[in-house]
Each structure stands twice: as structure tokens, then as C-alpha cells.
Amino acid sequence: MTVQQQTIPEGYRADAQKRLIPESMIKPIDLERDALVLALVEKARAAHDVLSKFKASAFGDIEAFIELSAEQYGAQIGGKKGNVSLISFDGRFKILRAVQESIAFDERLQAARALIDECLRDWTEGARPEVVTLVNDAFRTDQKGDIRTARVLALRRLEITDERWQRAMQAIGDACQVVGSKSYIRVYQRVGDTDQYEPISLDIAGV
Structure with missing residues (x-):
């Protein structure tokens, strides 16, 4: 049985081949590994978002400062x-x-x-x-x-x-x-x- 667009039934997991596997048949170490990977991925996504926002903010702030300096002193920075x-x-x-x-x-x-x-x-x-x-x-x-x-x-x-x-x-x-x-x-x-x-x-x- 393969997973299409349907919701995965409670008590099952989809494996890498998209097959539905009962959780009771999955080894505890495999469940622990899955939980660890998902937790770290979630933290990585959060860190990525922080860096993306910092990058956009930093570029914008630097450009605004350059324009402000040019307006006040008529000098080209950079x-x-x-x-x-x-x-x-x-x-x-x-x-x-x-x-x-x-x-x-x-x-x-x-x-x-x-x-x-x-x-x-x-x-x-x-x-x-x-x-x-x-x-x-x-x-x-x-x-x-x-x-x-x-x-x-x-x-x-x-x-x-x-x-x-x-x-x-x-x-x-x-x-x-x-x-x-x-x-x-x-x-x-x-x-x-x-x-x-x-x-x-x-x-x-x-x-």
C-alpha cells in the first residue's frame, strides 16, 4: 500500500518508499532516531529564519545609512x-x-x-x-x-x-x-x- 495525498492514519508512519508501516512494527531505536532528526530540523529551520531576517535587515540598514550619509555630506561611501x-x-x-x-x-x-x-x-x-x-x-x-x-x-x-x-x-x-x-x-x-x-x-x- 502506498501513500498518495491522504492523511496518514493514526498509529502508522510513512517510510522512505511512502509505504504505511504500523508504529508497533517499527523498532524503538528507529522511532528515537526519527524524533531526534525532526527536532533538530525544526531548530535548524528556526535558525535559518533568524539568519534570513538578519541578512535582510542588515542589508537594508546599511543601504539606508549610505543614503543618509550621502544626503548629509554629498559623499559617496563605498x-x-x-x-x-x-x-x-x-x-x-x-x-x-x-x-x-x-x-x-x-x-x-x-x-x-x-x-x-x-x-x-x-x-x-x-x-x-x-x-x-x-x-x-x-x-x-x-x-x-x-x-x-x-x-x-x-x-x-x-x-x-x-x-x-x-x-x-x-x-x-x-x-x-x-x-x-x-x-x-x-x-x-x-x-x-x-x-x-x-x-x-x-x-x-x-x-
């Missing part, structure tokens, strides 16, 4: 792409609001790869092995089949003057497309009387 750091009057606490952008490459990356391959073929005799390794590693896809953007962009830091290489680096820059962004807030507290700050973790793994 750095590149909306990043802003706020420090308490006594310097004990710091809040960072940052925007992390997701980058992908369009078809121009293929043109860059072709130019790079052309360079590597011509440099076969004199090419530095580490350059070849860096190039091959940069264009190797991850487990999802995606190009690892940070490693491709790192190629632009290599000081290679070959005109084809320079055109390839320009193509890489042109191929960069921002496909999304994610805003986050981090809260820090000063470590004693030092100039260092440590995060107040809001991640369950870091508490």
Missing part, C-alpha cells in the same frame, strides 16, 4: 562595485558589505586559445615549461565542464611581449562577461589591542 566597510566608533567591530561577481567567458575565449596555441607551437624549442603547464592547466575544465576563470585570468599576469600573446590576452579580457553577482555581509571583531580583526562566524561550520 568602494568599487558597492563594497563598503563600516567600523564602530571604538574600532572594536567592523562590518563588510561586499559584492562578489560571477564571471564567464564568451566565444572570444576560443580565439584567445588559438593565438596562445600558435605561440606555444612556435616557442617549442624555447618555451618555458612552466608557461606550457600554466596554459594547459588554465584551459582544463573542472568537474562541471566549466573553464576555471581565475586560472585563465592569471595568464594575463605573465610578462610575455609576443604580439600574438598580447592579442590573446586582450581577447581574454574582452571575453569576460559578468553573469551574476552575490552580495554578502561579514562581521568582524578586533583581536585584543592589535590591528587584526577576526570574523564573527555566521556559518554553522565555523561556530
Whole structure:
């Protein structure tokens, strides 16, 4: 017998296959495990709601403060792409609001790869092995089949003057497309009387 949309009869439990099992046939340890899981899930949901409300409130309050400051002083608070750091009057606490952008490459990356391959073929005799390794590693896809953007962009830091290489680096820059962004807030507290700050973790793994 399987469970559809009907209410589970009193004295029964639905198992993972949606079958109705009489509670009298379920081992006590299985009932205890079920009760523990459900209790912890309920607490986790409550904690999630608290964090969600804090996040929404914090973003709203910070944005309101930035607008207030701009109105009063005509100054733009924050750095590149909306990043802003706020420090308490006594310097004990710091809040960072940052925007992390997701980058992908369009078809121009293929043109860059072709130019790079052309360079590597011509440099076969004199090419530095580490350059070849860096190039091959940069264009190797991850487990999802995606190009690892940070490693491709790192190629632009290599000081290679070959005109084809320079055109390839320009193509890489042109191929960069921002496909999304994610805003986050981090809260820090000063470590004693030092100039260092440590995060107040809001991640369950870091508490």
C-alpha cells in the first residue's frame, strides 16, 4: 500500500518508499532516531529564519545609512562595485558589505586559445615549461565542464611581449562577461589591542 495525498492514519508512519508501516512494527531505536532528526530540523529551520531576517535587515540598514550619509555630506561611501566597510566608533567591530561577481567567458575565449596555441607551437624549442603547464592547466575544465576563470585570468599576469600573446590576452579580457553577482555581509571583531580583526562566524561550520 502506498501513500498518495491522504492523511496518514493514526498509529502508522510513512517510510522512505511512502509505504504505511504500523508504529508497533517499527523498532524503538528507529522511532528515537526519527524524533531526534525532526527536532533538530525544526531548530535548524528556526535558525535559518533568524539568519534570513538578519541578512535582510542588515542589508537594508546599511543601504539606508549610505543614503543618509550621502544626503548629509554629498559623499559617496563605498568602494568599487558597492563594497563598503563600516567600523564602530571604538574600532572594536567592523562590518563588510561586499559584492562578489560571477564571471564567464564568451566565444572570444576560443580565439584567445588559438593565438596562445600558435605561440606555444612556435616557442617549442624555447618555451618555458612552466608557461606550457600554466596554459594547459588554465584551459582544463573542472568537474562541471566549466573553464576555471581565475586560472585563465592569471595568464594575463605573465610578462610575455609576443604580439600574438598580447592579442590573446586582450581577447581574454574582452571575453569576460559578468553573469551574476552575490552580495554578502561579514562581521568582524578586533583581536585584543592589535590591528587584526577576526570574523564573527555566521556559518554553522565555523561556530
